[in-house]
Amino acid sequence: MKIQIRERAAPKPSQRRCSELVSLAQALFIALTVPLSACTDPPDERSSLESPSSVGRTPTRILSLVPSLTELVVAIGMDQLLVARTDYDSHPRVVDLPSVGGGLDPSLEALIELNIEMVLMPEGRDMPALAARLNDLGILTVRFPIETVEDLYYSIEKLGELLGQKDAADELGTEISSGLDQVSMRVAGEQRVRAMYVIWSDPPMTTSSGSYIDEVISIAGGQNVFSDAPVKWPSVGYESIVERNPSILVWPRGDGSKLTIKDVQGLPGWRDLDAVRNGRIIFVDADRFNRPGPELPNVALELARALHPDAFRKTGL
Numbered sequence: 023m024k025i026q027i028r029e030r031a032a033p034k035p036s037q038r039r040c041s042e043l044v045s046l047a048q049a050l051f052i053a054l055t056v057p058l059s060a061c062t063d064p065p066d067e068r069s070s071l072e073s074p075s076s077v078g079r080t081p082t083r084i085l086s087l088v089p090s091l092t093e094l095v096v097a098i099g100m101d102q103l104l105v106a107r108t109d110y111d112s113h114p115r116v117v118d119l120p121s122v123g124g125g126l127d128p129s130l131e132a133l134i135e136l137n138i139e140m141v142l143m144p145e146g147r148d149m150p151a152l153a154a155r156l157n158d159l160g161i162l163t164v165r166f167p168i169e170t171v172e173d174l175y176y177s178i179e180k181l182g183e184l185l186g187q188k189d190a191a192d193e194l195g196t197e198i199s200s201g202l203d204q205v206s207m208r209v210a211g212e213q214r215v216r217a218m219y220v221i222w223s224d225p226p227m228t229t230s231s232g233s234y235i236d237e238v239i240s241i242a243g244g245q246n247v248f249s250d251a252p253v254k255w256p257s258v259g260y261e262s263i264v265e266r267n268p269s270i271l272v273w274p275r276g277d278g279s280k281l282t283i284k285d286v287q288g289l290p291g292w293r294d295l296d297a298v299r300n301g302r303i304i305f306v307d308a309d310r311f312n313r314p315g316p317e318l319p320n321v322a323l324e325l326a327r328a329l330h331p332d333a334f335r336k337t338g339l
Contacts, residue, residue, distance in 0.1 A: 080103075080184075080185055080186050081103065081139035081140035081162065082103060082139065083103070083105045083136070083137055083138055083139045083140070084103045084104055084105065084138070084139065084140045084141075084142065085104070085105070085106045085107075085122060085128070085133065085136075085138045085140070085141050085142070086104065086107075086108075086111075086141075086142040086143075087108055087125040087126075087128060087141060087142065087143045087144070088125060088142065088143065088144050088166075088168060089108070089110050089111050089112065089113070089125075089309070089313050089315070090168060090174075090313040090314050090315035091142045091144075091166060091168070091177065091181075091315075092104065092107065092111050092113060092116060092142075093113055093313065093315040093316055093317070094177060094178055094181055094194075094315055094316060095142070095181060095185070096113055096115050096116070096316075097194050097315070097316040098178070098181060098182060098185065098187045098190040098191050098194055099187060099190050100185045100187055101115045101116065103185065104116055104119065105119065105120075105136055105137075105138065106119050106120050106121065106122050106132070106133075106136050106138065107119045107120070107121055107122070108121060108122060108123065108124060108125045108128065109121050109123060109124055109125075110124070110125055112277075112309060120132070120136065122136070126148065126152075128141075130155065130156075130159065133156070133159070133161060134159060138161055139161065139162060140161065140162040140163070140164065141153075141156055141161055141162070141163045141164070142164050142166065142181075143163055143164070143165050143166070144165065144166060144167075144168045145165045145166065145167050145168070149165055153165065164180075164184065166180065168314060169232070169233055169234060169254065169314075170232065170233065170234050170237065170314075171202070171234050171237045171238075171314065171318070173234070173314070174198070174234065174314045174315070174318065175195050175198075175199070178191050178194055178195045178198075179191055179192075179195065194316065197319075198316065198318055198319055200319075201318075201319025201320070201322070201323070202241055202318065202319050202322055204319075205241055205242060205319065205322040205323050205326050206241045206243075208326060208333060208334070209242065209243030209326050209329070209330050209333055212243050212330045212333050214243055214244060214245040215243065215244045215245065215269050215270055215329045215330070216244070216245050216247050216266075216267070216268050216269045216270070217239055217244040217245065217246060217247065217268055217269065217270045217271070217272055217329065218246070218247050218248065218263065218266070218268040218270075218271050218272065218297075219235050219236075219239065219246070219272045219274075220271055220272065220273045220274070221255065221274070222257070223289065223292070224289075224291075225257050225258075225259075226257065226258050226259070226260065226263060226291070227255060227256070227257045227258070228246075228248045228251075228255075228256060228258060229246065229248070229254065229255055229256075230246070230248055230249055230250070230251035230252070230253060230254050230255070230256055231246070231249045231250070231251075231254075232254045233254045233255070234314040234318075235311070236249055238311075238318065238321060238322050238325060239272070239325070241322045241326075242322050242323075242325035242326035242329055242330075243326055243329050243330050243333075244270075244325070244329050247266040247267075247268045248262075248266065260291035260292075260294065263291075263295060264294055264295060267295070267296060267297075268295070268297055269296075269297060269302060270297055270302045270303070270304055270328075270329065271286075271295070271297050271298065271302065271303045271304065272304050272306060272311075272325065272328075273286070273303050273304065273305050273306070274305075274306055274307070274308035274311050274312060275305045275306065275307065275308055276308045276309075277307075277308075277309065281305070283298075283301045283303050286298055286303055287299065287301075304325070304328045304329075306321075306324065306325070
């Protein structure tokens with residue numbers, strides 16, 4: 023089945039109107055993930071350390087530019103090292119910290135003023151340039167892959183080593199792996215539900231294989247109808263969506279959004295889908311679903327309950 027893919031630059035919050043259809047968190051998610059996968063596959067550098075003169079001691083003043091990495095630092099019990107946050111961080115442990123602005127363009131003046139020693143950042147097309155600027159200021163930078171479940175385990179392991187919390191990191195990795203296994207076992211034997219994850223609504227953007235969202239859909243007993251798209255975060259045509267006819271749409275909704283099924287039923291293109299006409303839309307929390315972090319097992323469980331409610335009624339859970 024042919025997929026209509028539009029080759030295009032990654033959308034940025036400043037280039038589009040952010041309405042209730044797409045939250046700012048989703049805009050950041052797109053900006054961080056799409057540029058990396060839109061290029062050819064990068065070399066497998068994994069966690070990259072710059073400014074090696076700082077290596078050998080645990081930094082005491084850290085900033086994370088990615089909410090999922092921030093939450094991992096908190097989860098392994100080292101949130102006391104975080105002395106700042108970005109505008110997108112919402113974890114209760116960091117919301118009262120001073121913000122340095124966006125994750126892609128933090129205020130260098132703020133970093134200097136806060137005496138930041140280390141910055142945790144994602145791999146991505148624009149990150150090496152930012153890392154170089156930070157290194158010139160004497161700030162150590164560490165880049166982490168953030169696209170797959172395997173990347174999540176890798177990041178946990180590396181954070182444990184970096185921050186001297188190997189045991190806590192191992193425990194967290196085991197907890198996440200066990201939680202995902204339990205969800206997978208709960209829906210084992212159930213017929214997979216054809217689903218589409220709506221990253222962006224106009225033009226439609228979704229996810230393919232090789233992304234953690236695709237993996238979570240599979241773990242939860244779903245079948246991503248665009249899993250065979252040639253890029254990880256494809257922008258697709260309405261015709262392709264109608265042709266693939268997903269049984270359910272998984273639609274991230276930002277904090278404060280009042281988007282309803284009725285609203286989607288009035289959207290051109292989307293209203294032509296059987297799933298939309300039949301009200302088969304699962305609205306999910308954009309912050310939780312767009313962050314491959316400690317909450318991933320709960321995210322998978324929530325999605326599994328929505329895709330296979332009967333399987334959970336059988337067990338009373």
